[in-house]
Amino acid sequence: MKTYSDLIVCNGCDTVYRRPSLARGETARCDECHATLHGAIRLDVDRWLALTVAAAIVYLIANVCPVIRIGLRSQHNEATLWQSAAALAHSAAAPIAVPIAMSVIVVPLLQIALLGWTLAYARAGRRAPGFATAMRLLVALGPWNMIEVALLGVLVSVVKLSGFMEVTPAIGLWAMAALMMLITLITQRDVRHLWDLDLIDSGTQA
Incomplete structure (x- = not known):
């Protein structure tokens, strides 16, 4: 099958361009819809994978450890992200519990897992099984990640609740902030840079 590695297609309007040569930090944009076409590589595979592993560790901390600790008189309670989503499911806000759980818990997990999968193979010079599907999913999942919105919501809640009871940010909240970054x-x-790497297909014998 013939490939056209020197061409690039705009994700916004499907206009085809010849792939530009960019200096470090430069970005090419579509003349028609101004969407980002191509960016110069700022992270190599090793650094990209290292940051992905760090994100996986921080994600685990953010989901296992309490986000906030609430105290009223002699009673105290703590809540993790999972517990917060479960509490929403049993309240008047039940219809938004699933979208919140998806955007704050499930989508970041999928993004980290897919990137870790493809980058681990790329580091070994191979194209991961299901590479094309993983790339499409990563692009599709991008708009659904709302960690920053959840973090802002938690901070607003901390400020509001602090006027009525003792509210202490827990390690999960700091992990959420690190995860967001x-x-x-x-x-x-x-992620289109991964398509450009000279990788051996996983089904090809060395």
Whole structure:
């Protein structure tokens, strides 16, 4: 099958361009819809994978450890992200419990897992099984990651509740903040760079 590695297609309007040569930090944009076409590589595979592993560790901490600790008189309670989503499911806000759980818990997990999968193979010079599907999923999942919205919501809740009871940010909240930054770093890289790497197909014998 013939390939056209020197061409690039705009994700916004499907206009075809010849792939530009960019200096470090430069970005090419579509003349028609101004969507980002191509960006110069700022992270190599090793650094990209290292940040993805760090994001996986922080994700685990953010989901296992309590986000906030609430105290009223002699009673105290703690809540993790999972517990918060479950509490929403049993309240008047039940219809938004599933979208929140998807955007804050499930989508970041899928992004980290897919990137880790493809980058681990890329580091070994091979194309991961299901590479094309993984790339499409990563692009599709991008708009559904809302860690920053959840973090803002938690901070607003902390401020509001602090006027009525003792509210202490827990380790899960700091992990969420770190996860937000790491997720941004690893998912804002143009995954199309992975298509351009000279990788051996996993089904091909060395």
